[in-house]
Amino acid sequence: xxxxxxxxxxxxxxxxxxxxxxxxxxxxxxxxxxxxxxxxxxxxxxxxxxxxxxxxxxxxxxxxxxxxxxxxxxxxxxxxxxxxxxxxxxxxxxxxxxxxxxxxxxxxxxxxxxxxxxxxxxxxxxxxxxxxxxxxxxxxxxxxxxxxxxxxxxxx
Amino acid sequence: xxxxxxxxxxxxxxxxxxxxxxxxxxxxxxxxxxxxxxxxxxxxxxxxxxxxxxxxxxxxxxxxxxxxxxxxxxxxxxxxxxxxxxxxxxxxxxxxxxxxxxxxxxxxxxxxxxxxxxxxxxxxxxxxxxxxxxxxxxxxxxxxxxxxxxxxxxxxxxxxxxxxxxxxxxxxxxxxxxxxxxxxxxxxxxxxxxxxxxxxxxxxxxxxxxxxxxxxxxxxxxxxxxxxxxxxxxxxxxxxxxxxxxxxxxxxxxxxxxxxxxxxxxxxxxxxxxxxxxxxxx
Numbered sequence: 562x563x564x565x566x567x568x569x570x571x572x573x574x575x576x577x578x579x580x581x582x583x584x585x586x587x588x589x590x591x592x593x594x595x596x597x598x599x600x601x602x603x604x605x606x607x608x609x610x611x612x613x614x615x616x617x618x619x620x621x622x623x624x625x626x627x628x629x630x631x632x633x634x635x636x637x638x639x640x641x642x643x644x645x646x647x648x649x650x651x652x653x654x655x656x657x658x659x660x661x662x663x664x665x666x667x668x669x670x671x672x673x674x675x676x677x678x679x680x681x682x683x684x685x686x687x688x689x690x691x692x693x694x695x696x697x698x699x700x701x702x703x704x705x706x707x708x709x710x711x712x713x714x715x716x717x
Numbered sequence: 718x719x720x721x722x723x724x725x726x727x728x729x730x731x732x733x734x735x736x737x738x739x740x741x742x743x744x745x746x747x748x749x750x751x752x753x754x755x756x757x758x759x760x761x762x763x764x765x766x767x768x769x770x771x772x773x774x775x776x777x778x779x780x781x782x783x784x785x786x787x788x789x790x791x792x793x794x795x796x797x798x799x800x801x802x803x804x805x806x807x808x809x810x811x812x813x814x815x816x817x818x819x820x821x822x823x824x825x826x827x828x829x830x831x832x833x834x835x836x837x838x839x840x841x842x843x844x845x846x847x848x849x850x851x852x853x854x855x856x857x858x859x860x861x862x863x864x865x866x867x868x869x870x871x872x873x874x875x876x877x878x879x880x881x882x883x884x885x886x887x888x889x890x891x892x893x894x895x896x897x898x899x900x901x902x903x904x905x906x907x908x909x910x911x912x913x914x915x916x917x918x919x920x921x922x923x924x925x926x927x928x929x930x931x932x933x934x935x936x937x938x939x940x941x942x943x944x945x946x947x948x949x950x951x952x953x954x955x956x957x958x959x960x961x962x963x964x965x966x967x968x969x970x971x972x973x974x975x976x977x978x979x980x981x982x983x984x985x986x987x988x989x990x991x992x993x994x995x996x997x998x999x
Binding site: 585595617 | 745746747748749750751752785788792793794795797847849851853854867868869870871872873874875876877878879880881883920922942943944945984
């Protein structure tokens with residue numbers, strides 16, 4: 562094998578860790594869904610430990626500190642511009658290094674965001690719940706809104 | 718072409734090809750690299766956004782301004798501004814993004830370029846911007862056939878990854894000064910507080926080390942992390958000190974750029990600094 566081929570082979574072996582080190586991503590694994598059983602005049606809450614909560618995976622370089630913030634909506638809206646209020650409590654956010662530990666996730670306030678360190682696999686899992694407030698005369702329809710999840714390393 | 722250049726080209730090709738193949742793919746979009754460095758001799762930079770979702774994504778790139786700062790608990794967070802405050806070394810007004818809005822089909826990728834056109838009379842120094850890459854899935858919204866009688870509610874998540882962009886003009890230098898180092902021990906935890914003030918005209922990007930040394934000179938605890946001081950930081954570190962024998966210890970607090978510069982020549986070198994404090998474990 563020539564020197565050049567050896568070099569390229571070494572690069573190929575190292576490349577997954579190089580790519581991993583250079584990137585940062587948030588995956589939305591599931592959406593926060595309040596479902597169809599929503600009754601006018603009755604608020605409905607989804608906690609961070611429920612399956613219907615939103616879940617995210619943050620992937621990046623192992624051991625690096627990340628800062629995650631959320632831009633949270635105050636209302637949901639239909640295509641016909643009907644609106645419904647939504648709120649997020651100080652314990653509606655949860656995080657853990659293991660995806661299987663949703664029930665044991667550490668609580669955080671989604672309005673304040675989160676500063677934490679990625680684990681040895683470079684992973685972090687987040688869950689987000691919330692509460693909606695349908696009015697007594699809430700019009701039927703599909704209500705939706707966007708949540709923006711900002712993620713950055715705290716160093717270059 | 719020299720042997721070194723050929724090797725470098727091979728590396729770049731493999732990096733790019735690996736990215737195309739999607740090794741270790743995560744997220745609805747994968748963005749790399751996350752730190753961009755530009756200067757007078759190389760006024761362009763690029764990132765690649767790869768859609769790893771199973772549907773098209775809409776991508777928007779905005780330039781924010783920001784830098785790592787510390788909160789009241791001594792933790793680092795990214796302080797963001799839509800517009801840079803007066804006096805800040807912002808590159809936002811003269812860095813252009815091409816394109817700023819795109820749609821990427823599933824399993825495809827797009828290169829985004831950044832071009833700097835700094836004003837002619839710009840003083841020497843480092844100028845900062847924070848490209849924010851927002852990715853939103855398109856379509857596939859399932860609306861149940863409820864005859865519009867029922868209420869159904871869902872939230873969709875927009876992923877926004879915030880990168881760093883540092884542009885260096887002319888003579889740039891960096892350094893850091895450690896002030897007000899103090900340490901205390903409480904309930905099996907060592908608390909170390911320090912202020913770090915950046916020197917020079919560029920961000921200090923290095924490593925921070927905290928060592929706990931006993932009376933015989935043995936290192937009993939060590940903490941190391943990457944650090945970026947853009948202006949100043951007031952940090953508090955909490956170090957697990959379970960199992961430490963009672964007694965008096967020296968806390969060594971040091972910063973250096975050696976390893977990061979060795980790994981990436983874009984990291985500016987600076988003189989290492991160290992300060993010490995003492996703490997008593999009861």
